[in-house]
Structures are given as C-alpha cells and as structure tokens.
Amino acid sequence: VETTGKFEVKGKVNGELNDTTVPKFDVEMVSNNASFHYKDLPKNVKNINIDTHIVNETGIVNDTYVNIDNFGFAIDQDVFNAKANIKNISENALVNAELRGVINLANVSKAYPVKLEEPLNGILKADVKTAFDMKSVETNQYQNIKNSGRVTLTGFNYSGPEMAKPVSISIADTAFNPTKINLNQLSLKTGKSDVNVTGALENFYGFLFKNQILKGNFNMSSNTFAVSDFMAPTTNTTEDGGKKTEAVKIPIS
Numbered sequence: 001v002e003t004t005g006k007f008e009v010k011g012k013v014n015g016e017l018n019d020t021t022v023p024k025f026d027v028e029m030v031s032n033n034a035s036f037h038y039k040d041l042p043k044n045v046k047n048i049n050i051d052t053h054i055v056n057e058t059g060i061v062n063d064t065y066v067n068i069d070n071f072g073f074a075i076d077q078d079v080f081n082a083k084a085n086i087k088n089i090s091e092n093a094l095v096n097a098e099l100r101g102v103i104n105l106a107n108v109s110k111a112y113p114v115k116l117e118e119p120l121n122g123i124l125k126a127d128v129k130t131a132f133d134m135k136s137v138e139t140n141q142y143q144n145i146k147n148s149g150r151v152t153l154t155g156f157n158y159s160g161p162e163m164a165k166p167v168s169i170s171i172a173d174t175a176f177n178p179t180k181i182n183l184n185q186l187s188l189k190t191g192k193s194d195v196n197v198t199g200a201l202e203n204f205y206g207f208l209f210k211n212q213i214l215k216g217n218f219n220m221s222s223n224t225f226a227v228s229d230f231m232a233p234t235t236n237t238t239e240d241g242g243k244k245t246e247a248v249k250i251p252i253s
Helices: 105-111 134-138 204-210
Strands: 002-014 024-037 045-056 065-075 078-087 094-104 123-133 146-158 167-176 180-190 193-202 215-221 234-237 243-246
Touching (some): 123 134
Antiparallel strands (some): 123 146, 167 180
C-alpha cells in the first residue's frame, strides 16, 4: 500500500478504574490531506482529513464525549464529509451529526480491496443533518428530534442468486424530517416489470436503536407487473443426489 500524509494518534490517561469512576483521558486522532493507494487497484483514496477527540475530564463515565470535528475523503472527483458529536453517553445520549457528499459506488472496490459477491454501481448523494437524544427516541417525543436533508441513489443495478431478474433502480429519493423518512420516489425495473413507489417510514430511530416497531405506508404503481420477474427459482435435490431447478408455483384458487 502506498501512503502519503500523516495520521497521528496521541493522548493521555490519568486515574484509576473502579466501580464508580474511570480514568480521565484525552485522545486525539488527526490526519491532514493523507491518501492511500493499493498497487493492484486502479484508484486511490485521497484528501483524507480526520479531526477526532475522545475526552473525559471528570472520571465519570457519563461525562465522556466524542467530537468528530471533521472526517472526509475523496475518490476521483467525489468528495464525502461528515462530522458529529456525542455526549451524555451512559444516561441519555445526545447525538448531533451531519453527512454530506457524493460516492460513486463503482469506485469503492476500485480503491479498497473489499470482497463483493456482485459489483456495486450507482451514484449515492447525501446531505443530511440529525440531532436527537435517546429518551426522546424511546418515548416518541418527535418535537425534540431534528432531522433534515435528503439521500438519493441513481443508476443502481443489482443481480444476485436471490433475485429472479436483475434489478435496475433509476432513482431512489428519500427526505428526512423529525417524524418520518419520506420516500419521495423509487423507480425500478426488473425483467418486463416497472415499479414506482412513494411513501413514508415512521419510528425509524426507535426501530434502529431500541428494537421498536417500524411503521410504514406506501403507494405503488406499475404499467407492467409480471409476478415471475420477482419469483426466484428454487433448487430441489433429487433422489439420486442431483439438483433440479424449478420456478416457484403460486396456487390459484
């Protein structure tokens, strides 16, 4: 791996660990315009900037806080940036985060040796802000939850053994607000079928962090909808140990 730039981790720890307190500590991770390039891959990850602090000034666990003042990188012309801070971690975690950037999914495996069963492609764009506390999530106090922004995915194609036909998503457009995640548009094609979906998800954070019920309401329209485009074939073992593939049968009353 070829690397440029600096990546530093420094900090200090002072105190004792017991049943009521932890050592005081201040850990800093910093990187300025770093990059890395795997020699057997065509692209590199560049402009890596990290500025993160993990601090406890009192020895009380709940007083630990994490500040990610900057986390960013670029692959080709696509730039991704994020920042976040988390505090009050053991009693009622307070989270404030921002994500903004563009990622060409096809470039991920061209810059980092990740193993994928099927190659990724498509353009992911994100511009999202969120601020919430865990008690408000648990009690559905949406007035205390601040969400805004959009995430879009375009030109995404996928095929795999669990799919009857390759799926092509021309656009998936989601918008975030304090109470819902709105699916403004989902347009996809598979085989002869075309599907357009709009709708909304409710209680997303409760589902994500507290295993609560995820609620949704969606509307779907289609000019052509062939059930066979969505029914993957099944494979059965014959008496002689061979495998026989057949389409899934849907009973008709």
